Amino acid sequence: QSALTQPRSVSGSPGQSVTISCTGTSNDVGGYNYVSWYQQHPGKAPKLMVYDVSKRPSGVPDRFSGSKSGNTASLIISGLQTEDEADYYCCSYAGSLTVGVFGGGTKLTVL
Amino acid sequence: EVQLVESGGGLEQPGRSLRLSCAASGFRFDDYAMHWVRQAPGKGLEWVSGISWNSGTIAYADSVKGRFTISRDNAKNSLYLRMNNLGPDDTALYYCAKGGTTVTHPYFDSWGQGTLVTVSS
Numbered sequence: 692q693s694a695l696t697q698p699r700s701v702s703g704s705p706g707q708s709v710t711i712s713c714t715g716t717s718n719d720v721g722g723y724n725y726v727s728w729y730q731q732h733p734g735k736a737p738k739l740m741v742y743d744v745s746k747r748p749s750g751v752p753d754r755f756s757g758s759k760s761g762n763t764a765s766l767i768i769s770g771l772q773t774e775d776e777a778d779y780y781c782c783s784y785a786g787s788l789t790v791g792v793f794g795g796g797t798k799l800t801v802l
Numbered sequence: 803e804v805q806l807v808e809s810g811g812g813l814e815q816p817g818r819s820l821r822l823s824c825a826a827s828g829f830r831f832d833d834y835a836m837h838w839v840r841q842a843p844g845k846g847l848e849w850v851s852g853i854s855w856n857s858g859t860i861a862y863a864d865s866v867k868g869r870f871t872i873s874r875d876n877a878k879n880s881l882y883l884r885m886n887n888l889g890p891d892d893t894a895l896y897y898c899a900k901g902g903t904t905v906t907h908p909y910f911d912s913w914g915q916g917t918l919v920t921v922s923s
Binding site for chain 1: 837839846847848849852859860861862863897905906907908909910911912913914915916
């Protein structure tokens with residue numbers, strides 16, 4: 692159950708767009724359309740932002756979108772706002788009863 | 803409004819046991835899979851275990867397999883995690899998380915605030 696690979700940090704200015712990548716293998720990200728993304732502010736519980744690669748729960752702004760190509764999933768945040776500054780984690784189903792494997796997390800800084 | 807409230811964490815010595823609980827409200831508990839996810843201090847998220855609505859499907863991360871046991875009581879709207887043979891690597895904030903309709907569709911759409919487990923002599 693190796694962790695998925697995410698960049699340690701990304702940054703952008705208000706109004707810009709950023710993309711956070713999540714790279715796995717054909718046994719997890721590439722094999723299933725069960726990738727989800729979570730936002731976590733310091734000292735707070737994670738919040739689901741995207742699930743099933745590109746679906747958004749109700750209440751999540753449409754500035755947040757997800758996609759997948761091969762073994763790499765992406766979270767795209769457009770129109771960056773200061774409140775988007777947080778840690779972001781991807782998670783994928785990894786088959787059989789492995790269920791969930793997370794990425795190592797990406798710190799988003801809004802400059 | 804979905805509410806998940808964890809309890810049972812604390813300081814425990816290596817090799818000992820702890821039982822975590824999660825009280826759920828605001829949704830039909832027996833319609834959903836439930837999971838435990840942990841976060842070591844200053845580290846990332848790690849999925850620990852998941853259980854289907856009827857306890858028919860249970861899964862564990864390799865790191866806890868054979869030591870941890872997940873269970874649920876739908877009549878009490880409660881989720882549990884029995885942790886045996888604790889080690890320092892089990893030190894973490896343990897979150898209870900509401901899943902989808904099946905264990906093998908792992909997304910976590912509601913989270914508790916977590917209960918801290920510290921393993922140290």
